[in-house]
Amino acid sequence: MTTDGARRALSFDELVTSSERRLLRLGLMLTGGVHSAEDLVQTVFARAHRKWDRISAVESPEAYLRTMVVNEFLSWRRLLKSREVPLAEPIDRPSEEDIGSRQAQRDAAWRLLAGLPRQQRAVLVLRYYEDLPDDEIAEVLGVAPGTVRSNAARGLATLRTHLPAEEEH
Incomplete structure (x- = not known):
């Protein structure tokens, strides 16, 4: 057809x-x-x-x-x-990378993302994972682009407050 x-x-x-x-x-x-x-x-x-x-x-x-x-x-x-x-997909060959550290970071990121309100989480996933612009995210969610931007800003601010401070060397 x-x-x-x-x-x-x-x-x-x-x-x-x-x-x-x-x-x-x-x-x-x-x-x-x-x-x-x-x-x-x-x-x-x-x-x-x-x-x-x-x-x-x-x-x-x-x-x-x-x-x-x-x-x-x-x-x-x-x-x-x-x-x-x-968990990450199994690795086919050994790596020099510290897999335990990487996995700990990934686990922490999942916990932080899971702690966000659903709409903020959806906005961040659509923006950073699906790489959609704000107007398309607004269309998907049925909200105004300004609402998308405010949800993104709030979600990122919440994530920043929960990220551990970088250690000074």
Whole structure:
């Protein structure tokens, strides 16, 4: 099937196959847990399947799904039961790097990010992980660009207050 003769519309299965990993990574950044991210993305895929006729007609179905993931995360009322911290992918070869120190820094970053209010966390993930500009973040969240900037500023300020002071050598 083509839309306007310009591009072939993806089937739902094709969209799931092409976007699942990216959406899972986004879900992981938002929830901080592998299982919670899987639940989040699965919920979105189930809802998207029911609305597929409408979603397949939009210009960017993957961007639409990304928005659904963020909105679903923001609307979750239940507490995330798991406070697991995702670990780095296994390393294939030995490294000179201090893996323990790197992992401790990563764990601390996850804890700091998890302590932010959901909207601030979503703004920071969309800005720094998805690399979206403020106007696109505002569109995804359904807020004004000024709200995005204030949430980003508050979130970063909170993170800065909880970061350990750098040691002087």
